[in-house]
Amino acid sequence: MNTGLSDITHSFRSRGEGVGVSIKHGHAQQLLVAAFGYKTLASYQAAKASAEEPDSFDLVHHLILDRDCLSQRVSELGIECDIEQLSHLLSRAFADRLAHVVLHRSYADLTDHIRKEIEHVVENNGRVTGQIDELNHDGIEEVYSDPEVNFVQLQIGMPFIDSIPGHVSLHRDPERSYTGTKIDFQLSLAGERLGRCCYSSFEYEVTHVLLRAPWEDHMSTPRSSQHRLWPDIDEENDASPVRTRAEVVAELLGWKADEVEGIQDVEEMPLDGNSGDMIYGFLLDFTDYASSDEAARIMQEHGTLQFRVGPDFFDGVRYDGWPH
The missing domain is CATH 3.10.450 (Nuclear Transport Factor 2; Chain: A,)
Incomplete structure (x- = not known):
């Protein structure tokens, strides 16, 4: 649709005239670009030419009003209209052309x-x-x-x-x-x-x-910064291992425990920084553990096969042979 500055300017002036605020076309353009953070129309056009501003407003959904820049331009142009009223007119102008755009104060x-x-x-x-x-x-x-x-x-x-x-x-x-x-x-x-x-x-x-x-x-x-379900355990005995490895891996992926049987033994790589003095987490890489179908599902749901988890991610996990 390519809704540009001239389109918004036309709606802005029309909205103004509807409430008794008459603004010249050139002044209206200067006010609009000031609201976008530019002191002059020329600087806005230069930014647009260098791809620092979009060619049109069609893909824009959120605009943040530069109140200081707009206030200064209003004063320089001698326009007798307060910022609140101009903000409302600008919001209505975008609503006329692009209803999805939200103007934020x-x-x-x-x-x-x-x-x-x-x-x-x-x-x-x-x-x-x-x-x-x-x-x-x-x-x-x-x-x-x-x-x-x-x-x-x-x-x-x-x-x-x-x-x-x-x-x-x-x-x-x-x-x-x-x-x-x-x-x-x-x-x-x-x-x-x-x-x-x-x-x-x-x-x-x-x-x-x-x-x-x-x-x-x-x-x-x-206690754990990792996003996994906490077990329903007796508070007096919460030092005991209470979860299986399958359960914590399943929660990491958002799967059921029986769905990770083939990948629950993924090796954890310690993340110890450059010094190696302290482990601050683990890297779980499912690349060599997941089947092609499992890998495709993980990629679809998470966009990666590698997960960084905190140092306490495996706290409370049952070891082999537990509780003996």
């Missing part, structure tokens, strides 16, 4: 938007709802996440992917036995920075789910 506003999107994704994720169904609860209290993507540092024109942790808190059901009220998750956020203040649509995928043991609900972070 700041990067904090963008982060809040992402947090709400994550909440929707998590509440509708089958793995999460499956864990919720196993607990005695009285509804969802909160879906918490803390996206920390540094959007201004992302390279323009390069796709990015970031990992975001979070948890689901459930209301406790006082009439049933307590089974825990927190489920931890990890989610990937993927997208692309298309220009100085514009970004593509974002793709979300829940990659790991962890059901906390009931006695760890009060902890901000469970």
Whole structure:
């Protein structure tokens, strides 16, 4: 469709005239590029010519308003219209042409938007709802996440992917036995920075789910940073090995335990950095262990055959011959 600056400018001026705000075409263009972070139309056009801005707005889904730059341009042009009204007109102009574009007042506003999107994704994720169904609860209290993507540092024109942790808190059901009220998750956020203040649509995928043991609900972070199910064990005996290797490998992949029988013996390679003084994790490489069908499934679901896990990933795993 190739919706460009001239199209948005036309809608912007039309919206303004509809509420009694008359802006010259040239001034309107200057205001629009200022909202995108450029002091002049010429600098915006130069950025576009060097592929630092998209050819059109068709692939843009998120725009972050540069309020300081826009305020300065309003003052320089002597336009009698406040920033809030101009922001509203710009938002409506994009809605007229490209309904999918969301204009954000700041990067904090963008982060809040992402947090709400994550909440929707998590509440509708089958793995999460499956864990919720196993607990005695009285509804969802909160879906918490803390996206920390540094959007201004992302390279323009390069796709990015970031990992975001979070948890689901459930209301406790006082009439049933307590089974825990927190489920931890990890989610990937993927997208692309298309220009100085514009970004593509974002793709979300829940990659790991962890059901906390009931006695760890009060902890901000469970003992294991890895996303695997905690066993239902007696708290007085929680030092004993309680899980099979198949169970932890299955949780890592999001499979059933009986589906990893052929790959559960994958060798763990210690990750000890350059000094070798301390192991900070393990690398599990399924390349030489998975069959062609298993490898294809792992690649389809995770995009890699290599997984980095924490140093306590195998804590509590039954050894051969356990408990003798």
